[in-house]
Amino acid sequence: MGTATPTLETMYRVSTGKVQLLPLTKRVDARPLPEVKVIDLKQAEDISKKSAVISFELRHAIEEALQAKAGILIMLNRRGFSTHIRCTRCHKDFFCPQCAVALTFHQKDQALICHYCNLHMEIPSRCPDCQHPLFKFLGIGTEKVESELARLFPQARIGRLDTDTTRKRGAHEQILSRFRGRDIDILVGTQMIAKGFDFHHVTLVGIISADTGLLLPDFRSSERTFQLLTQMAGRTGRGNEPGRVLVQTYSPHHYSIQYAAKHEYSGFFAEEIARRRALRYPPFTKIINLIFRGKDEPSVHDRSIAFRNLLMSDRNSDETEVLGPAPLPLYRLRGQFRWHLMLRGFEVESMAGWVRTALQGLKRKKDVFLAIDVEPISIL
Ligand SMILES: [Zn+2]
Ligand SMILES: [Zn+2]
Secondary structure: OOOOOOOHHHHHHHHOOOOOOOOOOOOHHHOOOOEEEEEEOOOOHHHHOOOOOOOHHHHHHHHHHHHOOOEEEEEOOOOOOOOEEEOOOOOOEOEOOOOOOEOEEEOOOOEEEOOOOOOEEEOOOEOOOOOOEOEEEOOOOHHHHHHHHHHHOOOOOEEEEOOOOOOOOOHHHHHHHHHHOOOOOEEEEOHHHOOOOOOOOEEEEEEOOOHHHHOOOOOOHHHHHHHHHHHHHOOOOOOOOOOEEEEEEOOOOOHHHHHHHOOOHHHHHHHHHHHHHHHOOOOOOEEEEEEEEEOOHHHHHHHHHHHHHHHHHOOOOOOOEEEEEEEEEEEEEOOEEEEEEEEEEOOHHHHHHHHHHHHHHOOOOOOOEEEEEEOOOOOO
């Protein structure tokens, strides 16, 4: 395995001696790591005046890079949900007290819901921390970022790389070759631009919001954010000119962001592994995710409850927990509703056996599909 951002599971195996670590402590040609600057959007008051998405500091850095005719990458992790509640005064975000994943706003129920344990929380009319009336905040997409950049920098040539602009065959390569050939000054994109890009003329990477990743309802959201920021930092300063990274965020003190800014994997690992241990997440436990999906929501829901009952009637160990059923974060996907049950325990073999036995008791039904994900990589 060769990576700048090993997974927590892999690094944990290093700490237990199952995997040997061979560190490469220098960048290619001993180039310096880029300077990473964290921009606190709470302090960037102009964010609402001149532009809703690009702070003064980032704007200034883009101007400089344009003048120097350097390449600019602007990243927005669009796999964020526009369905969060945040206090507009103290910027408090809401997390599940049991699962520590972000709570998601559901219009239909007018509630904040945990996508792991199905906790429903009524939306308080005022922020519990500062008493300010609460507001929903809406996510922004890459298209919005592109149009903002066009408005702020009318002379710049701007390209966009995401699933919408790369649908056509060959479009992906075409956009990249235009950026490589310097027909595009600023390339805006989703995490598609984070990995493996090797453009020597890039000296500036701007991250519109590090928060979208942190607020994903997944226990790996901190790890993903650290990885993404580290990978994005690796996209700049690959040539003769030093690179810099500007990260915009409402959570400037979050440990993922702080350690990524300092290029400190070991610090991040120490903090994250302690959290995983305290919250009983992998690598300290094993997870099996059972996903029920179908066009008719009530029967999907019924099915997940029936399966939970089957599991509970044949409990073989007190150590394994059954969480849910809860709606999945992407709970409506391609016209289907999705609910899930999560098993968390220590012995994946015995957990799987338990599921197998319960499956035998489940009557066949055509309209609800069940997918079983053993040790899932992502829970969305
Ligand atoms: Zn508040
Ligand atoms: Zn929960």
